[in-house]
Amino acid sequence: MRVLVVEDDKRVASAVRRGLEAEGFAVDVALDGVDGLHLARENNYDSIVLDIMLPGINGYRLCAQLREEGDWTPILMLTAKDGELDEAEALDTGADDFLTKPFSFVVLVARLRALLRRGARSAPAPVEAGDLHLDPAAHRCGRGEIDIELTAREFAVLEFLVRRRGEVVAKSEILENVWDFDFDGDPNIVEVYIRRLRKKIDEPFAREAITTIRGAGYRLAADGG
DSSP states (O other), X not given: OEEEEEOSOHHHHHHXXXXXXXXXXXXXXXXXHHXXXXXXXXXXXXXXXXXXXXXSSOHHHHHHHHHHTTOOOOEEEEEOTTXXXXXXXXXXXXXXXXEESSOOHHHHHHXXXXXXXHOOOOOOOOEEETTEEEETTTTEEEETTEEOOOOHHHHHHHHXXXXXXXXXXXXXXXXXXXXXXTOOSOTTHHHHHHHHHIIIIIGGGTOOOEEEETTXXXXXXXXXX
């Protein structure tokens, strides 16, 4: 199995390389984001171990760029200690899993093997509702010929609604599928994102695609509003 390690700390990169090679992996190392992106584009890897804080191009941008180019090689991102925002951003930009620094090498190998068993994901198929269309692989959204800029979380909420277009979707379902089962923050965060989406996909186009069903949840019109 061939693994690319993108890590700017030479000691960490060297230790990970030696350890993975001892486990039977073939390992390439890049010490900055620019070289990491170049190697990922030029070679076929079974998995990528990717640090966030990198010179040149950070891990978030590198991961997002590969996904936009249709490269769905499994990515294990290395995040900061107690970095909940890092972990959320890692998953939002397309990483498959994350590991908090400092990490156990045994756990790193176990996580990598789990990703390799899963294999590369296929790019998610585009979805649409009337003239409202989303391409998850390219992270693009638009109405007709007009592109709409969405954050990663806005995109995820809208994608979930579009895939369930015409159905009433409970707030709890959105939380479980777009955030996670263990989310213990304010559930009204869903309302915040619904308002943001209305301002971007409805109001500029004089549409009402997303309606609130009192006491039940939200529904995105099957025809896009």
